[in-house]
Amino acid sequence: MSIGIDVNAFRNGNSMNFNSIFDVIGPVMIGPSSSHTAGAAKIGYLSTQIFDKQITAVEFYLHGSFAKTYKGHGTDRALLAGIMRIKPDDSKLRKAFEIVQERGIEYNFYKEDLGDVHPNSVRIVLFGIDDTSEQIIGSSVGGGRILISRIGQTDVEVDGDYATLITKHFDKPGVIAKVSTILSAYGINIAFMKVFRQLRGAQASLIVQVDEILKEEILNKIQELDEIQEVKFINSLRQAGVI
Amino acid sequence: MMIKNSLDIIEICTKENVPIWEVAISYEEAQSGFSREEIVEKMGRHFSQMQKSIDTGLDLDDRKIRSKMFRDDAKKLMVYRKKNKPLSGTTISKAVAYALSVMELNCSMGRIVASPTAGSCGVLPAVIISAMETLKMKKKHGVNALFTAGMVGTIIAKNASLSGAIGGCQAEIGSASAMAAAAVVEMAGGSPQMAFDAAAIALKSVMGLICDPVAGLVEVPCAKRNGMGASNALIAADMVLAGIPSVIPFDEVVWAMNKVSQIMPSAHKETSEGGIAITPTGQRLRDEIFGED
Structure with a gap:
């Protein structure tokens, strides 16, 4: 069956994030929160696409709602899972603390006021095996969608969609x-x-x-x-x- | 043909003589470029995961439930409804237990399908699967129901919001409830118009519901509200299937919800600065979980 549908008519609205039926039914993810868990895991994961090196240590500086509620939402596990390239729907995410220990990656969580950024934001400092490091600021902007707003000292906009x-x-x-x-x-x-x-x-x-x-x-x-x-x-x- | 509201969908359904789920599949084909087979297969995986989330949640060892605020409520309800005559009937009492089960799994960092969000992930699986069991339907009917639900949710997203931070709980569990109501009306043989009427009734019933999570966690009142959202959907579906229409059309209800969202104070939009989150007990729980700072 073929029904003529002008999908562009759908794209001009205020919800361009919801083009696909699977934005509404999905994604499959590890709970409890699309923003504080799945989004956090994606920020971690995308950070390792930006700093594509074997990681020896990592520091997370949590801002706003991330700082307030990270333990209850498993944001800490999700961020660690992300930097180990464990995906948001992988139940290994739950065991991130055990896995990070096995892999010998040092980690620390701090609370920090990052200023005028989204309430669900984190500054990640990654340390590579070759003594290099990179700083990334990422935000979980709702429904599991993310935005990397800074790499090193450079302002950027990377959402992982493209x-x-x-x-x-x-x-x-x-x-x-x-x-x-x-x-x-x-x-x-x-x-x-x-x-x-x-x-x-x-x-x-x-x-x-x-x-x-x-x-x-x-x-x-x-x-x-x-x-x-x-x-x-x-x-x-x-x-x-x-x- | 443009799709921006339920009128457009009902028009296509009438012209092509198809249900909403057929329009949803065609829409997804057009917007994604994936084949019908790929799309149906993916929804099939989502359906299976929903079923699995219910089962895993019901099997959860009490000690594995990570919530500091509740225990195995889903199991309690399942035991009760088997031993007694549940006042809310067999389908609804089961749906509520399923919804609690998925939410208990969610707060325990289990695998769920956000539908439309993680905070409302119990409603759709609960309503669709309990209705399937009552109506003796097969998996393919459940998958079709998810397409119907997805189409309804997409219309809400287009004209209002599905996010508690933007629209309060009405936008999350209210939307999930509307999506589920439409889905089971079609599953039970109702027309597209009836499906949207059920969605309208479900959404009207929770109009203005705020998002006020204790300690900012997706637990209290979210889990039980998922249960109530599920029962709301099934009752709306039954009313419509009995021939009762919605006086206010679906698109106007969505418009009204968006208006309510716009004037809803931010204290009632997932910030935990209002509603039951700031009750003495809510604040005590928050302090116990996160410390006083």
Whole structure:
């Protein structure tokens, strides 16, 4: 049977997060809370897509409602599970404290006021085996949906819905055009694009959400541009197999 | 054809002579790009998980229930309804036990299907599976019922909200109850119009219900409200199946719920700053669980 349905008519509303029937019936998850448990696990998981290294230690700085109620919601277990790449629907999430001990990862939870951020937010500091570290701020914004708002000192917007390319570059005319030219040369479709900068002419970053996984070759081409300091590519949660 | 409310869906159902769940599958095909088989298979997995959540919850060892506020209430109700003549009847008493079971599992960090949210995850499994048992239906009917429920929930999400933080409990358990009512009306042979009438009656009955969780946890009053949401859905379904229409159409009820959400104070939207969360007992429980700070 075929019923002609204009799905775009559905997308212009105030609930663009609910396009799929499975946004309403689903996801399958470990309880008790989509925001404090499933969302927390996703923030942890996506952090390891950003800092893609073997992790030796981690610090969690919990803000707002996360700080107030994390024990009752298992937010602590969920965050730890996430950084060990245990998915939000995996019952191993419950045993995160035992598993983190087996894997020899040191961890600590602190309470911290992160300022003007969503009430369900956490600052995660990950330490890698090669003595490097990265700081990530993520929020669980409702219904298990998440937003990474800061990586290191850079403001970003990464929601895990799309694969995301992030550049750090010098704020000069033409950088955005150069990056999009490379992407189009490889037939990559840009879904959304956003630019952040601290000051005019200073450091800036470009966030490009794309439909496909970007090959190493494309990332190298972008890295070779004079103005580009750093390129990072983050798989979507779907590509990472989380949802 | 645009779909933005129940009128659009009923129009398609009438024109194509199909139930709501058929429209839901076609809608999902159109918006996701996945095949009908893949979509039905995925919903089948969700259905099986719901069944499993009920069973696992009922089997939970008392000591494994992580809540500091309640114990094995689902089991108590199951035992009671088998030994006695439950005043609320066999289907409803069972549905309520199922809803409590899923919520006990949820607060114990068990695996559940958020439907539409984790805080309201007991209603749909409870209503659909208890109705299936009473009506002697097969799994495929249960899966179809989930599609009907999903379509109703999508309409609510589009025109109001499914989140307690935005609309209070009416948006979570109220929506779940409306979705479940529509689903079992179709399962029992009711028309799409009747399904939406049942959804309207269910939603009207909890209009204005606030979200006021003790200690901010998805436990009190959430678990028992899931049970009440389930019974509300079954009663709404029975009224409609008896030929009683909803005086106010579904789309207008959703509109009204959204209006109520907009003027609902934030103290009543999942912040635990109002309602039963701030009763002396609610505050004592919060202090016991999280300490005074």
